[in-house]
Amino acid sequence: MNASPETLPSALAVVDQRAAAKTNPETVTAIMLLLATVLLIFGSKLISPALGSWEQVLTILTLGSFLLVAAFGQGLVILTGGLDLSVPGTFMLGGVLSAAWIGSGDVHLWFFLPTILLLGGVVGAANGLGVVLLKVPPFIMTMGMSIIVGSIALGYTGGSTLGAAPTLLKALMKGDTLGVPNIVLLILVFSIAGWLLQSRTHFGRNLYAVGCSPAAARIAGIPITRTLVLVYALSGIASAFAGALLTGYSNGATLRMGDAYLLPTVAAVILGGASILGGSGSFINTLCGVLFLSTVESVIAATGLDQGWRLIISGTIIVLAILIQQAQASGARPGLSRLFKRSSGQPKS
Amino acid sequence: MATLIQNTVEAPPPWRGVMGRHPACFTLMLYIVMYGMYAMFDSKALSSYTFTNLINNASPLALAAAGQTLVVLARGFDLSIVGTLSIANVIMAVLPLDGPWGALASFAICVGVGALVGSASGYLVAYRGVQSVAATLGVMIICQGIALLILPAPGGMVAEWVSDEMTSTLFSLVPASIILPVIVAGLWMLLGKTDLGTALYAVGADQAAAELSGIPVKRTRLLAYVMAGALYGVAGFMLSAQTATGDPNAGMPFLLLSFAAVALGGTSLAGGQGGLIGSLIGAATLMLMQKVLFSGGVSSFYIGLFQGVLLIVAIVIGRLINRSRTGDRP
Numbered sequence: 286m287n288a289s290p291e292t293l294p295s296a297l298a299v300v301d302q303r304a305a306a307k308t309n310p311e312t313v314t315a316i317m318l319l320l321a322t323v324l325l326i327f328g329s330k331l332i333s334p335a336l337g338s339w340e341q342v343l344t345i346l347t348l349g350s351f352l353l354v355a356a357f358g359q360g361l362v363i364l365t366g367g368l369d370l371s372v373p374g375t376f377m378l379g380g381v382l383s384a385a386w387i388g389s390g391d392v393h394l395w396f397f398l399p400t401i402l403l404l405g406g407v408v409g410a411a412n413g414l415g416v417v418l419l420k421v422p423p424f425i426m427t428m429g430m431s432i433i434v435g436s437i438a439l440g441y442t443g444g445s446t447l448g449a450a451p452t453l454l455k456a457l458m459k460g461d462t463l464g465v466p467n468i469v470l471l472i473l474v475f476s477i478a479g480w481l482l483q484s485r486t487h488f489g490r491n492l493y494a495v496g497c498s499p500a501a502a503r504i505a506g507i508p509i510t511r512t513l514v515l516v517y518a519l520s521g522i523a524s525a526f527a528g529a530l531l532t533g534y535s536n537g538a539t540l541r542m543g544d545a546y547l548l549p550t551v552a553a554v555i556l557g558g559a560s561i562l563g564g565s566g567s568f569i570n571t572l573c574g575v576l577f578l579s580t581v582e583s584v585i586a587a588t589g590l591d592q593g594w595r596l597i598i599s600g601t602i603i604v605l606a607i608l609i610q611q612a613q614a615s616g617a618r619p620g621l622s623r624l625f626k627r628s629s630g631q632p633k634s
Numbered sequence: 635m636a637t638l639i640q641n642t643v644e645a646p647p648p649w650r651g652v653m654g655r656h657p658a659c660f661t662l663m664l665y666i667v668m669y670g671m672y673a674m675f676d677s678k679a680l681s682s683y684t685f686t687n688l689i690n691n692a693s694p695l696a697l698a699a700a701g702q703t704l705v706v707l708a709r710g711f712d713l714s715i716v717g718t719l720s721i722a723n724v725i726m727a728v729l730p731l732d733g734p735w736g737a738l739a740s741f742a743i744c745v746g747v748g749a750l751v752g753s754a755s756g757y758l759v760a761y762r763g764v765q766s767v768a769a770t771l772g773v774m775i776i777c778q779g780i781a782l783l784i785l786p787a788p789g790g791m792v793a794e795w796v797s798d799e800m801t802s803t804l805f806s807l808v809p810a811s812i813i814l815p816v817i818v819a820g821l822w823m824l825l826g827k828t829d830l831g832t833a834l835y836a837v838g839a840d841q842a843a844a845e846l847s848g849i850p851v852k853r854t855r856l857l858a859y860v861m862a863g864a865l866y867g868v869a870g871f872m873l874s875a876q877t878a879t880g881d882p883n884a885g886m887p888f889l890l891l892s893f894a895a896v897a898l899g900g901t902s903l904a905g906g907q908g909g910l911i912g913s914l915i916g917a918a919t920l921m922l923m924q925k926v927l928f929s930g931g932v933s934s935f936y937i938g939l940f941q942g943v944l945l946i947v948a949i950v951i952g953r954l955i956n957r958s959r960t961g962d963r964p
Contacts, residue, residue, distance in 0.1 A: 422711070429946050432939075436941075439935045440933060551771065561768040592786070594783070600774070600775030603775065604764075604769070607764050
């Protein structure tokens, strides 16, 4: 359900645009992002010779992996025209519970890890139910849920930091298999799975339909309530998983561990060319957005700029990305249809 | 869709009619009931000192929610509220100007900064057609960055005159912090008599119709953000008077609470319905609720839980009220 106020799905604009989009601007965006990432990595050698090494690339990939997993869920939600601001809550839930329930002893890991992910899914499903049944705007519903989850976790842990990560998660983040770092394998497997789910399944195609026009999707017989609840649940699971991974990497969990991941998930999806209004985007593009953002982040970190500058740069990147997208989308269409802006990406069929 | 039509056809119960026409009445009643509960928990609740404290606590949120109302009425959401409040707060802490004239200068700076940030958000939303959540999210992050550059860590001192006088009790009865919200409420009533006030509702209710009837949609929307920004600046001024110190993240709690106050005050989050005065009372109710929970023995850890739940409940109640209001029309 497109509950955002400016979202006025116009079937006309969508049809209009399908005719206009002959070349796939999504592929162009992806290639541009990858190109910018590679340039940035080589360019960073100018700042410091220590940068641009294989170790640095591996660090970027490792730090990017949490973002990628969380951004997968965010991308699905944005695809339906929503926004998931509960990432800090579910991310922290996954991280804190991994440390608190499983800990370094790997106590009943095979029972607890799925349970933790399921809890993330339950929080997400509650988001979905609030959005669909109570008709609360997505960003408010998810923001409220994040605060609720955060508050419960604060009461549960009494505000202390938990420092013990399951060995399996540690191995996943830091070990390697046959000379290939596990984290690279994880990113590969997750990317392929995410892409298949979003672009090659019935469920994924339903998401594009719901995001393009909820009314049309309803007429087409797509179960909107079930689809949306499932999407928010998936986002909750993904974000809880990302939190568990971060606990494995940093060997501990804090209550604020998810806060830093909210904005980058949105930014990565939007940078990848997905419309914030829903109905377009692909996970491969989100992957490119994640790689670019992680690289920017690590280069900025290496230059030793203030946290303030980092925020200013990432905020500017988001605004610019959206403006460029708008310009691309509105270029072909004159007049009133500009009111009903949609980005140029199209669902693959 | 079908359920909506059904509900509008049904005649709503009479109490809903009164509530529907004046959603702020409902909020005011809630406030009074909650104050009664507070008086039961805490025997000092009825003293002038406690009342001043309550109003002092509520004043920054009330002003911030007043600003948010303007944007919500024009069919938008303004996340830059966080950034503007933070910037105003750190400026007050880094650049303390003492004395009444210093306070006036600080006030002007806060309003100016707020209007500037508001015009940036407003330009992106109104003239570039960027979805409001996305545009104001970007602006908010940039502003948070600027606030961190001005003051990297919590600290600094707000001018003594501001922190003393703005939190005092006038004639040992009226809290000084109520003055600005009352002025804002007065200005709001004046605004309702102007074309801009009418345009604000028209743009929020139906943009296409507003455009066809010759209302300058873009300008109206831009002005909504600018006025909202100025109000966040005022909120930042009052917050600084309240905390007497600076914090680059001072605005963060206001994001969720401002929407909760707006919804609780009976303004429809879909735009075009509601009003600013409801939000002022809504904000006061939210802060009072925190006090009641504390005095009722709830651990401060769980405040977020209640705030989140109340936010969602407030929106659902607000929608029911709004729905019954549309049902009133023949």
